Amino acid sequence: MSYYPLITNHAPMTSISQIAFDILEKIRSAQSVDDIQNELSINRSTFGYDAFVIGYLPRSSRQVLQDCTSISGWPREWEQRYQARGFIHVDPVLRHLKGVIDPFFWHEAPAGQAEGRIVMEEARVFGLRQGFCVPFHQHDGSEACISFGGARLELSPDERAALHMIAIYAASTAKAITQCQVQVEAGARTQGHLTAREVECLKWSAAGKTAWDISVILSISRRTVEHHLTSACTKLQAVGRTHCVAEAIRRKIIS
DSSP states (O other): OOOOOOOSSSSOTTTHHHHHHHHHHHHHTOSSHHHHHHHHHHTHHHHTOSEEEEEEOOSSTTOOHHHHEEEEOSOHHHHHHHHHHTGGGTOHHHHHHTTOOSOEEGGGSOOOSHHHHHHHHHHHHTTOOEEEEEEEEOTTSOEEEEEEEESSOOOOHHHHHHHHHHHHHHHHHHHHHHHHHHHHHHHHHTTTOOOHHHHHHHHHHHTTOOHHHHHHHHTSOHHHHHHHHHHHHHHTTOSSHHHHHHHHHHTTSOO
16 A cells, blocks of 8 residues: 655645636636646646656557647657657556556656656656656547656645546636637638638747747647647638748738
């Protein structure tokens, strides 16, 4: 049986349930996945995590972190390292969640082969020494999770239960928002109409900014920027971002 020490540095245990419900209410009213990311970021000190990510397990060896992440609150340097090394295919935490249904701490996942130990060792270098993972097994057979990490993440039973509930709500709300957005954009796509955010991303792309740069400028996630640019390419029937920018200029969408 795992031992979860009581924490005095986090929110008082008498208030953790109320705090959790307040967070759930804010997530429920979220209008975008960025709103959900902001809410999870704001409450890092409440539970003691420093970083988080919501994503899906890859379904092929060709998929990388960028393909499988819906919300990322990882340190940017770690995200880049994780992507470059293809850690998503050897991460012991992700391998472990395939066979469990309950949340677990990272240290409960067997490191396995040397490559798995390397993932965990390098995560520590980036300040992610401990973590807590909430798995989700989808109806379509896909597997997803929210993983929280930090230099010291120790959760009492009440905190663990609260974070579990918040994770479930955040993931389901993010999925619903994304599906709704896809439906709205599908309707707009037939008209070639770009959203204000797509135009904004295209303008910065035309100025030579990368998706990383644009995410910082607009205070949104890199994946959201990628989504807007890809959607713009589809709507303008462009074969790439350079073509998309040129087409947007031709149509006088941007100048």
